[in-house]
Amino acid sequence: MRFFFSKSSKNITLNILFSFILIFIIFFLFKSGILRNYLIGGPEIFFIDIKHNYIHWLECHNVGINHQNCQIMNYGKIFFLIPFNETLKIFYINYLPPITILLFVLVVTFLLNPKNKVEYFIIMLAILNPTTLLLIERMNFDIFIFLLFVIIAFNRVYIFNWLLFFYCFLLKLFPIFSGTFIFIENKKRSSNFLFILLVAFAAIILYLLFTNYFNFTADKIFTSGGKASYWHIFSLNTIPKVLKYFGLNYIFSILLVYPFFFYALYRFYKSRELNQLINNQNFFTSKWRLFLLGGNLLLFCFILYSNYSHREVFLILLIPQLLLLSSLKNKLSNLIIYFLIFRYLFLFIYGAANAIDSTYHIDEVRYFSGAFLFAMLGKGLLDFVLMSAIGAVLIKINFSILKNFFLTFRL
16 A cells, blocks of 8 residues: 555645545535535435435344345345444444545545646546536445455455455445456466466356355346436446437447447557557556456446446546556547546536436426437447547456466466
8 A cells, every 4th residue: 555655745735635625525515505406416315325225224134124125225145244233323324424525535636646737627527526426425335346446456465355356246246347457466476376266266156156146136236226227327328328319219229339339449449559558568556456447347337237327436446547648648548538537527517417307297208308318418429439448448458468367377
C-alpha cells in the first residue's frame, strides 16, 4: 500500500482538503433535494439498498425465515455471514453510509492523485456525476466491491487478495470476470504455480456449481429485480431498447447492434495506436491491476447484462493508468480520457432526463418522452464507443498475459 503514502505532505494535505470539499458537495446535493429532483430521481428514501434490501434479508435470515419468502435476493448465500443484531442494524443504517462515503471519496482522490486542473476536474466528474451519485445514494454493494478491488490491487499478501476476490465472486457472481488479475499479481510467480492456482480455483467453482450454490442467485439475477430496464441503464442493450420505441423490432436491433460492437472492438484492436499503448508495458503494477479488475468486470457486464448505471463506478479504476499513459503522450489514452470527460458531462443531461418526467400513460399504455429517449440513445451511443475502445485494450492485454503464461508454462 505504499502508493497512498509515497506523496509529499503538501500533496496529502491538498488531497484531503479536496476530498472534504467533495464530501460537503455530496451532502449538500442530498439535503437540498437537487440530487433527487434533478440528477437521479427515484423514491424519497436515501440509502435504500441498505435500508430495504440488505437489512431486510439479514432480518429474514436472523429470525429463520426462508429466503424464498423474502423479497428478491440476487446475492449469494455468503451474504448471510455478515454479522447482524439490533445494535449493528443501527450502525448499518445510520453510520455505515457516511463512513463509506468518506472512505470512497478519499480513496478515489488518492487513487487519481491530481497534479493539474484537468485531473482535479476529472475527479470532480468521476465522483459528482449522476451515476456515481446514484451508487452513493442507494449505497449499493458495488461501492464495497469497488473498495475491495482497490485493496486487492495494492495489497501484497496474496492469499488475502484471493479470499477477498472469492468473497466478491460468491456474493455477486459477476466479479469472476476480473479474475485475470492473478496473472499480473506477482512477477516472480512461476507459471507452474499459477497453473496449480488456476486448477484450485476451478475446482472450488465446480464444487460450488455441483452443490447448487449458484442456484440461489441464478434464479434471481436475471429477473427484473436484478437488472435495469429503461432508467439508469449501462448495457449494450440500451440502443436496441430505444430503437424499439422508434418502431424497430427489438430482436432485429440486437442482431444489428452486437455485430457492429464487435466490429468496432476489432477495429480498435488492430489499430496502431493500441499497439503503441501496450508496447513495452510492465503489467505487473498496481495501476494495471486496477485497470484489469475494473475493466474486465465492466466489459463483460456491459455485453452480457442490463446493469444499473451505478456499475459505471468501476470506470474510475481505469483512470489512474490512463492518466499515466496520457502523461507519456499516448494518443489512444488521450482520446479515451477526453472522451470520458465528455461522457461524464453528458451524464448530467442523462441524469436530468431520468429525474424529470420521463414517462406518461395514454389508455393505461406507457410511453416515454422524446427527451428521455434521445438522452438514453445518446448515452447508449457513448457507452458503445467507450466500451469498444476500452474493450479492445483489455482484450489485447488479456491475450498478451495469457500468451506469456502459455509460453512459459511447462507441465
